[in-house]
Amino acid sequence: MRPFRISAAQARKLPALGAAFFLALGLFAPQAHAADTSSAAQAGKPATATQASAAKAAAPHAIPVPKSPDTPKDARPLASDAQAKAVAPKAGSALGTAKAPKQLAAAPSATTGCDVSAFTGNSGAALVQQVKAASLDCINTLYNLTGNDAKGAFNEAQMATVANALRDVSAAYPGDNSTSAGQLVVFLRAGYYVQWNHADVVGTYGTTLQTAIRGALDGFFAAPHSKDVTEANGQTLAEAVTLIDSAQENARYTGVVKRLLDGYTTSWSGSMATAVANTKTVIERGFDRTDFTAALQADPSFATSMASFVTRNASQLTGSDTVTSIGILIGNLVAVDALKAQGRPIVKDLINRYPLVGATAPLTMNLVWFAEKKDTGNCAYYGTCDLPTRLVPLVLTINYTCNANLRIRAQDMTAQQLTDTCTSLVNEDAFFHKLVKDSGPVANDNNTSLEVVVFDDYYNYSLYAWEMYSIAVDNGGMYEEGDPSKVGNQARFIAHEADWLRPTFQIWNLNHEYTHYLDGRYDFYGNFDDGMTTPTVWWVEGLAEYVSYSYRGVHYDAAVAQAGQGTYALSTLFDSTYANADSTRIYNWGYLAVRYMLQSHPQDVDALLAKYRVGDWTGARALLKNTIGTSYDADFASWLKACAADNCGSLPTSQAPLCTATDARQYDKNCRRDGVAATTGNYSYSFLYLPAGVKQLTITSSGGTGNADLYYNGGAWATTGSYLAKSATAGNGETLTIANPPAGWVYFSLYAQQGFGGVTVTTTYN
Incomplete structure (x- = not known):
């Protein structure tokens, strides 16, 4: 739903429109390959526009459309693992929770209640006694502490005391929680989490805690029974692995991670499998730390352990499994100059070892992303130079022609869905022409046909579209106008099914984007940048919204609700740009402005389009700002009040269906x-x-x-x-x-x- 001809750089500036986001169903998709700086930083992997587009030249005039409800908040390759902060300790513990198949046994003297003062009002040995005696459910509630309670429980002295207690307990760790090692680990995890979010209250952590936590983790992982492959040990071990990252000691314990990866077999289950899965956090966030990189540089066997972990356990690859998630992290090796020599042969092997489609696709396509975006210019080495061409027939197995001007390439659509989509677009074509009363394409426009690419869902769109079409995928689709003055240019709308609406079939943003194609061909001379010489966004997006809702006969609830707010004058909306307007002003208010003008002043619309069609942007601007100016503002305000009461005026009717007689006459x-x-x-x-x-x-x-x-x-x-x-x-x-x-x-x-x-x-x- 972004403008049909906006550049990728401009596209990243506009907030997405529409529904709330949901995580991507446990599947893995490549990161937002052209995400803006803020989203990249939030993900912990800052990426510049140059880095994001280095492997391929940016597609001309490619624009993202509003995100679908499936678009993940986290733009990293692991779409199922959203994180609030780049290196924030993970919140919450699975230890002792009701969902766990087995709970760590609480100490014999565990209390049934949870009195926060037991942790804020005690220190030294008394604090350790309270932590060890508390139930795991009680310890888990401490993640929510704020204010003075947070400071009282988790100041550095308290944390160091508990860390030293974990060190002492670890000396004789029996391989289960009979000595309450689990409570001590979870308390420390909670402390790091609370301090991360409330450092101004809790205070800073320094060398005192660092020394204590290293002693604690050294002691625990050195304990012989911490290596037991048992459910009892696994429950505490899994939490201790996560504590490595909470304490930001990722570099110090690469040996522990390597030991778990090397030891893992398909026979490991339950909490032991969880312990291995938790190494993903240690590795992933470790790559944000220079000391971790240095540790891997000094020990190349860590990289080979990761690779062996994947190849030994390839039978488990499903796309939403631990092997896939850790395998994807191997790509970070080629993202760091000091590790490229280690990473290149491993990444190359994995890319070419496993299929690009099916259960292994999340692994291979994410590694391809790292190879292309973080080790640019080496596609010949990786064997990926022709990958976009190879992927099209592998992924888009359906090639359906609606007519000479319209074709659908799809991943999975039924014959009826294809027919219905063609009918929808063909009928919209007639609806559009009746509305704008054009006399044919603008001069020098060669976009005679449109290719509609439809992925099965957002996940597949994000997995493949970035590579196949060199676009950003942190959006709900992308329209590529290309260069309309070039003979043979192929206009293309890259979309995905709205799988969250199933069993109802819908292609996300289909009719809105098709309006952009028609508007660009019949109403706007030249390319997008030409059309943006003066503010035209109110028309570009407003018309697309107007046609989409009117043609489909769908009530535009959001726009009608905005009408009641009376936020903008019509003359103000004429000034809307992608830089000065948010999504509500661009889409909702653009719709209202276009609807009002088409219904109340169609002669002005005709005059305006006459100027747009010949590229007279200055003349069009003069018409809006000088000839019309503020003269319609009062009437527009009155119309908005009526519209808010659901009396916006009559919408145009949809076009008649196609005639069915065999004789074309x-x-x-x-x-x-x-x-x-x-x-x-x-x-x-x-x-x-x-x-x-x-x-x-x-x-x-x-x-x-x-x-x-x-x-x-x-x-x-x-x-x-x-x-x-x-x-x-x-x-x-x-x-x-x-x-x-x-x-x-x-x-x-x-x-x-x-x-x-x-x-x-x-x-x-x-």
């Missing part, structure tokens, strides 16, 4: 034919059968190129020398209304004053 009641054409001086002859009692027959023509005049002649062929009625204005927008026509066959024709094509002809009677 034959029409019927309420039907139309598209693509009507004739050469200069010739006719397109037509006829229809009228039953007795018809009171009024209406024949209209619209759209297309050239200049066609409409003639009607009752019971005989209609020509310029034999007719009962005619409509002969400039262009193809002709209408004839015949009162009380005779029953039986009647005839009409379009005469080519100038050769015409692509015209829509509609007949209705009552």
Whole structure:
């Protein structure tokens, strides 16, 4: 729903419109490959526009559309692992929770209640006793502490005391929680989490805690029973692994991570499998730390352990598994200069070892992203130079032609869905032309056809579209206009199904984006940058919203609600740009402005479009700001009040369905034919059968190129020398209304004053 011709750099500036986000169903998709700086920083992997587009030249005039509800908040490759902060300790513990298949056994003296003062009002040995005696459920509630309670429980002295206690307990760790090691670990995790979010209250952590926590973790991981492959050990071990990251000691314990990766087999289950899964956090966030990078540089076996972990356990690859998630992190090796030599052969092997589609696709496509975006210029080494071409037939297995001007490439659509989509777009075409009353494409526009690419869902769109079409995927789709002045240019809308609406089938933003294609071809001269010479966003986005909602007959609840706010004057909306307006002003208010102008001042719209169509941007701006100026503001304000009460005026009706008679010349009641054409001086002859009692027959023509005049002649062929009625204005927008026509066959024709094509002809009677 972004403008049809905006550059990628501009596109990243506009907040997304619409629904709340949900995480991507546990599946992995590549990160937002052209995400803005703020989103990249939030993800912990700052990326510049240069880095994001280095592997391929940015597609000309490519623009993202509003995000779908499936678009993940976190723009990192692991879409299922959203994180509030780049290196924030993870919140909460699975230890002892009701959802766990087994709970760590609480100490024999565990209390049934949870008195916060037991942790804030005690220190030293008394604090340790309270922590060890508390239930795990109680310890887990401490993640929520704030204010003085947070400071009292988790100041550095308290944390160091508990860390030293964990060190002491670890010396004789029995491989289960009978000595309450689990409570001590979870308390420390909670402390790091609370301090991260409330450092101003809790205070800073320094060398005292660092020394203590290193002693604690050294002691625990050195304990012989911490290596037991048992459910009892796994429960505390899994939390201790996460504590490594909470304490930001990722570099110090690469050996522990490597030990778990090397030891893991498919027989590990339950909490032992969780312990291995938790190494993902240590590795992932470790790559944000220079000391971690240095540790991996000094120990190349860490990289080979990660690779071996993947290849040994490849049978587990499903796309939403631990092997996939850790395997994807291998890509970070080529993102760090010091580690590239280690990472290149491993990444190359994995990319070429596993299929690009199916269960292994999340692994391979994410590693391809790292290879292309973080090790640019080496596609020949990785064997990925021709990957976009190879992916198209692998992923988009359906190639369906609607007509000479419209084609669908799809991942998974039924025959009926393809037919319905074609019908929707073809009918919208006629609806659009009737609305804007154009006389054909603007000069030098060669976007004669549109390719609609439809991925099965957001996940597949984000997984593949970035590589296949060199676009950003942190959005709900992308329209690529290309260069309309170039002969053979292919306009393309890259979309995905709205899988959250299933079983109802819908392609996200389909009709809005198709309006952009039509508007760019028939209303705007030149390319997008030309059209943005002066503010045109109110029309560009407002028309797309207006056509989409009106054509589909959908009530625009959000826009009507905005009308009641009365936020903007019409003259202010004429100034909207992508830089000065948010999504509400661009889409909701753009719709309201366009609807008002089309209904209340259609002659001004005609004059405005006449200037847009020849590229007279200065003249169009003068019309809006000088000729119209503020003269409609008061009336617009009154109209908004009525609209807020759901009295916005009449919407245009949808176009008649296509005629079904085999003979292309034959029409019927309420039907139309598209693509009507004739050469200069010739006719397109037509006829229809009228039953007795018809009171009024209406024949209209619209759209297309050239200049066609409409003639009607009752019971005989209609020509310029034999007719009962005619409509002969400039262009193809002709209408004839015949009162009380005779029953039986009647005839009409379009005469080519100038050769015409692509015209829509509609007949209705009552």
